[in-house]
Amino acid sequence: MLILPSWESLRPMTAHVCSTYTGGMSMSVAEIEQAMLALDRRDLAAVVHRGIQALDNGDVNEPQEEIDAAWRDELSKRIDDLRTGKAETIPAEDVFTHIRAKLAARRQ
Numbered sequence: 001m002l003i004l005p006s007w008e009s010l011r012p013m014t015a016h017v018c019s020t021y022t023g024g025m026s027m028s029v030a031e032i033e034q035a036m037l038a039l040d041r042r043d044l045a046a047v048v049h050r051g052i053q054a055l056d057n058g059d060v061n062e063p064q065e066e067i068d069a070a071w072r073d074e075l076s077k078r079i080d081d082l083r084t085g086k087a088e089t090i091p092a093e094d095v096f097t098h099i100r101a102k103l104a105a106r107r108q
Contacts, residue, residue: 027035036044081087 036047039047078087082089
């Protein structure tokens with residue numbers, strides 16, 4: 001289970017001293033960036049993960065059980081597709097060769 005820091009932990013350290021600072025004033029993008037860069041790697045990863053979730057579906061508070069259930073359903077469907085022949089696998093080396101060729105073409 002991923003433990004995310006509270007939004008309040010991103011506020012400047014002086015926020016608790018001056019109530020007028022937090023009384024409705026939102027942080028600027030620059031302040032948020034500065035606060036994020038001050039986090040350790042684990043907390044920064046958690047904040048970025050939560051932001052990506054918000055961009056993907058707008059629901060960062062979806063219970064983990066629902067997320068896990070949705071993935072189990074998706075995995076079952078994919079396994080069934082493989083077993084019934086609706087989908088087929090591609091050897092990893094073929095995929096990597098294809099990707100390397102595309103990247104090399106972009107660099108030229």
